[in-house]
Structures are given as C-alpha cells and as structure tokens.
Amino acid sequence: QLSLRNLSRITFLxxxxxxxxxxxxxxxxxxxxxxxxxxxxxxxxxxxxxxxSLTIVCSMAQLLITIVAGVCGLIFMRAxxxxxxxxxxxxxxxLQLVLYIAIxxxxxxxxxxxxxxxxxxxxxxxxxxxxxxxxxxxxxxxNNIILARILLLSFARYLVFIVxxxxxxxxxxxxxxxxxxxxxxxxxxxxxxxxPTVAFLTDLGIRAKASIELVQFFSSNVVGILAxxxxxxxxxxxxxxxxxSLLILGIRITNYQSRQDNTDR
Numbered sequence: 001q002l003s004l005r006n007l008s009r010i011t012f013l014x015x016x017x018x019x020x021x022x023x024x025x026x027x028x029x030x031x032x033x034x035x036x037x038x039x040x041x042x043x044x045x046x047x048x049x050x051x052x053s054l055t056i057v058c059s060m061a062q063l064l065i066t067i068v069a070g071v072c073g074l075i076f077m078r079a080x081x082x083x084x085x086x087x088x089x090x091x092x093x094x095l096q097l098v099l100y101i102a103i104x105x106x107x108x109x110x111x112x113x114x115x116x117x118x119x120x121x122x123x124x125x126x127x128x129x130x131x132x133x134x135x136x137x138x139x140x141x142x143n144n145i146i147l148a149r150i151l152l153l154s155f156a157r158y159l160v161f162i163v164x165x166x167x168x169x170x171x172x173x174x175x176x177x178x179x180x181x182x183x184x185x186x187x188x189x190x191x192x193x194x195x196p197t198v199a200f201l202t203d204l205g206i207r208a209k210a211s212i213e214l215v216q217f218f219s220s221n222v223v224g225i226l227a228x229x230x231x232x233x234x235x236x237x238x239x240x241x242x243x244x245s246l247l248i249l250g251i252r253i254t255n256y257q258s259r260q261d262n263t264d265r
Contacts (some may be wrong), residue, residue: 014042017247024244027237035059038244041251049135057142060113061154063193067106069158070190073183074099081217102190116142161185161236168231172224174215184214204233 010018018039025038036055040048078095081088112119116139123129123136166181176184188210195206208229215225 010042018042020240020244021247022244023237023240024248027241038248041248050138053136053138057113057116057139058150058154060109061147061150062157064106064109064113065151065154065158066186066189066193067102067109069186071099071102071106073186073190074102076183077187077214077217085217098190098194114144114147116140161189164232164235165228168228169224172221172227174221174224174228175219176215180218184218188214203237204230207233
C-alpha cells in the first residue's frame with residue numbers, strides 16, 4: 001500500500017490478496033521472480049508495468065534488511081566457530097568469502113536504494129531503454145522518509161520470520177537460545193537469497209540443508225531442524241500459494257464472465 005499509494009489506491013484487503021497471488025506466482029518461478037507479476041493483478045491494467053517498478057523497491061528493502069542481518073550473523077558465526085570448533089578452516093574461509101560478498105553487495109544496494117533518482121537518470125541515458133523509461137520514472141516519487149518507512153516495515157516482517165523459527169525450534173526440541181536463533185537464521189536467509197531456487201522444486205531442500213549445516217553448531221537434533229524447515233516452508237510458501245491460486249482462479253472466472261457479458265450485449 002505504501003509503495004503504490006501515489007500510483008493507485010488499493011485497500012488493505014486488496015494488498016493482502018496481492019501478497020497471496022504473488023506467492024503463487026513466485027512458487028513456480030526461479031528465485032521468486034514471478035512474485036512481481038502476481039502482485040500487480042489488483043492494479044488497473046494501464047498502471048501494471050509501473051507497479052512492477054514500485055514493488056521491486058519493496059523487494060530491495062527486504063533484501064537490504066536480509067543482507068545487513070546476514071552480515072551480523074556471519075560475524076557471529078565466524079567468531080563462534082573459530083572459538084569452539086577446531087579444524088574448521090574451510091568453513092571459516094567460506095564464511096569470510098560470503099561476508100565480503102554480502103558487505104559489497106549490501107553497500108551497492110543501499111546506495112541504489114536511497115538514490116533511486118540516480119538510477120532513473122542513468123537509465124535515461126541508455127538509448128534502447130529510453131522508450132520504457134516512463135515505467136521507471138515513478139521511482140522518483142520516493143523520498144528518504146518513505147524509503148525509511150518501507151525499510152522499517154521490511155524489518156518488522158523479518159522479525160516475524162525469526163520469531164517463527166524460534167517458536168518452531170522450541171516446539172521440535174531444537175536447543176538454541178534467541179540470539180543463536182537470530183544469527184543462524186539470518187545467515188540461512190542470506191544463503192537462500194543468493195542460491196538459485198525454485199520454491200516447489202529446490203527451496204525446501206536448500207532450506208533444510210542450510211538449516212542443518214548451520215544449526216548443528218548449536219544442536220544435534222537433526223529431525224527437529226528438518227521438521228522446523230518443513231513447517232516454515234508450508235506456513236510461509238505452500239499455504240499462501242494455495243490461497244493465491246484460488247484467488248487467481250477467481251480473477252480468471254470473473255474476467256471470463258465479464259467478457260461473456262460484453263459479448264451478449
């Protein structure tokens with residue numbers, strides 16, 4: 001709602017439905033790229049391409065939060081493994097490599113995020129993009145206050161995911177304290193953000209593998225870790241995708257009936 005308010009006013013219920021339909025489209029596309037197309041179904045047709053640009057800003061905010069938290073988690077994990085896990089040189093090397101990549105990527109993303117006007121003006125200078133620039137110029141509407149509010153909402157969403165993991169770890173007997181959960185899950189999220197995935201094919205496997213590899217430094221309850229990963233996958237992806245598929249079916253039926261009515265007239 002916040003990102004689209006200057007383009008098209010939508011209700012809270014419409015935005016909630018858009019999240020569900022976006023999850024459905026994301027479920028079957030690499031790295032959830034279809035989410036943008038699912039979320040614009042409730043936007044008037046003439047404004048949908050502009051809406052994609054605006055929803056990408058929200059994804060940038062969520063990714064920025066993921067990277068910042070992931071960097072903190074990587075620093076914690078590196079310190080813990082270095083102090084308590086002997087013979088872990090290769091693990092520390094990979095953690096260090098991911099840390100450098102995350103810091104570099106996060107810095108660039110933060111610059112682009114808070115200087116969207118620069119991005120628009122840079123794209124205007126590219127000849128073959130010039131004809132599409134009107135779909136991107138809507139990014140100029142964001143000031144730093146709105147961008148900060150979007151970041152804050154993204155952070156709140158991130159905390160919800162962390163609480164979900166901590167609650168389910170507790171339910172399935174995985175012995176981690178709140179801080180360990182925060183840092184481990186933040187590293188797992190950054191791995192999921194980097195790794196190429198398709199939700200219905202590879203997301204669960206990568207999520208489970210990353211969970212086991214990271215949480216095992218604090219708990220040996222592999223069954224509990226797997227149960228937590230499966231539960232999160234069902235709650236955050238499968239169930240919303242099923243709801244979204246019903247909403248998309250409803251939209252298609254409504255559009256079909258509308259065309260039939262127009263034909264009859």
